[in-house]
Amino acid sequence: ASATEELVQCRIDHYQTPGQIRATVYAKKCDQDRSTITFESERVHLDLYLPNSKRCKRTLELYGPVNPTESSYTFYGTKVELLLVKQDTRSWNLLEKTNADLAGFQLTFGVGGRTGTVGGKELVLDEGNKAKP
Secondary structure, three states, X not given: OOOOOEEOOOOEEEEEOOOEEEEEEOOOOOOOOOOEEEEOOOEEEEEEEEOXXXXXXXXXXXXXXXXXXXXXXXXXXXXXXXXEEEOOOOOOOOOEOOOOOOOOOOOOOEEOOOOOOEEOOOOOOOHHHOOOO
């Protein structure tokens, strides 16, 4: 790391299907040769080198477990796409774990549409994540 390097935050959006999470890291003109992305079952480590001595270094503590060997990423000109393959089919309330009380907050599986994501008809949760009455 150079002495003039600046650590920055990159915006991350995501959507899910029963079997996978697709996350977009907005990292314009990311240096594919120097940058690294590492998958673990409950984490994704991002170390992205950006133009003008900027760098986005972040570890995502995932909401649920993924299969690291089946998960992948692709670099594009304006972003990095992450494909996280879930170990089960439950719905994730968020991309990352949180200590916040999420009572009553749920996300369902989406289907792509011209105007955005439309919620699914059925919520799939394991016993530890069943909706509170």
